[in-house]
Amino acid sequence: MGQLNKLALRNVHRQVHVDPITSRREKLVRAIHLQKQVLAARLKGETYTVERRKRVRNTEGELVWANTQKPVRAWFFEQDGGWYVQCRYGARVLLVDGKHNAVFVPKLDQELCGILGDTA
Structure with a gap:
């Protein structure tokens, strides 16, 4: 207890x-920039993935860190003869103009690129 008395103790809120x-x-x-990369990969016919560090068990049963590839879920999907784009924040779909939650484009090309921005 004598050692604590020598210290300058205070209450502080960070x-x-x-x-x-x-x-x-x-x-x-950041999520919109990620969706630009997902769109660019989709236009090339590829699946966009990101690298994640994950704890897995090795052959001896020990937990070790490993790098895994995780596919990124696209905010755009095909329906009704065209493509819909929904902006998401976590699992929640955001309203675009206060009433509607999606933008419709007829083709997955330059129109969708214009909504998400340049894919370069």
Whole structure:
């Protein structure tokens, strides 16, 4: 107990300097950039994947870190003779204009690229 008396003890509340609204917007922008890459891969006929580190059991039964490939789920899908694009935040589909939750395009090409931005 004598050692604790020598320390300068205080109560402090850590201040977070990042606005939660700004961080959510940045997360959505990162997801839109990821969807651009998913679209570019789909136009080439490929599946876009990202590398994840995951704990798996090896042959001896020990938990070890391994790199695995995880496919990215596309926000666009084919239905009604065209393609719909829905913006997602986690599992929730966001409303585009306050009433509608999707944008319809007839073909998966330049029109969809224009919605998501340039794929370059």
